Amino acid sequence: MSDELTLLAEAGAAAVVAAMATDLWQATRDGVLGLFRRDAPDSAAPVGARLDEGAALVRTSAAPDDVRRALAGTWARELHELLRRDPACRVPLARLTAEVDGAFASGRAAVVLEQNNTARDSGTVFAVQHGDIHTTRRAGGATRQDPDDGPQ
Template structure:
């Protein structure tokens, strides 16, 4: 899987868990189910049950954000696997992420990290925003 699809899956997961127990949940839930339904109807049914159970956990939690954080990795993996199986779903997931992310209350929005690197005069840039950067001659 490309780094681009991994980042998209993580952004999608952040939006999905942020929307749980909000007014945006039903539309978000339906859009996620639509994505999974494109690949495998049986898988869609399992995802529906998981979404409903996870949303119930968030709704009844004493500290909903702790539950959201715990669910993030699970949904990032699910969405990454979906994109691996059906890369054509990336446009739909990107649209969902943008629309729901923009509609969330400011305190529910995920941070967007932006990085610009410019090399001039024959300089070389080694930059990374997510993950590890190893250069020749260095040890992990």
């Protein structure tokens, strides 16, 4: 039984951290919180905070896969403890894991990139998420963007 719980916890942790910073994140997060809420209703807030911290680390990291690998061990332990305390969580965790894995297999889990730019006091914002943007200032403050420089 312990080996089964360990394998399920590891698979669940892999699914949770894989979903971080993707379109699947909110539903996965809600599913994990539901499991912990079943076990101990008061544990949802601290678990949610740890999930959000991990997702923020993945989202802002230059090496998100490294962060996911580091977080997987932590979440495997958390989920294993949950399964040990409440074996009835096995079925919903297995279902959540299968849903996340299935979404990745079908290509429905796109990475979510968020960018917020604000220009104030006559400022100008030049923003790009993928690629480069090259701008040139001309006399009088006019700016020209070269459309051949990639996505803008």
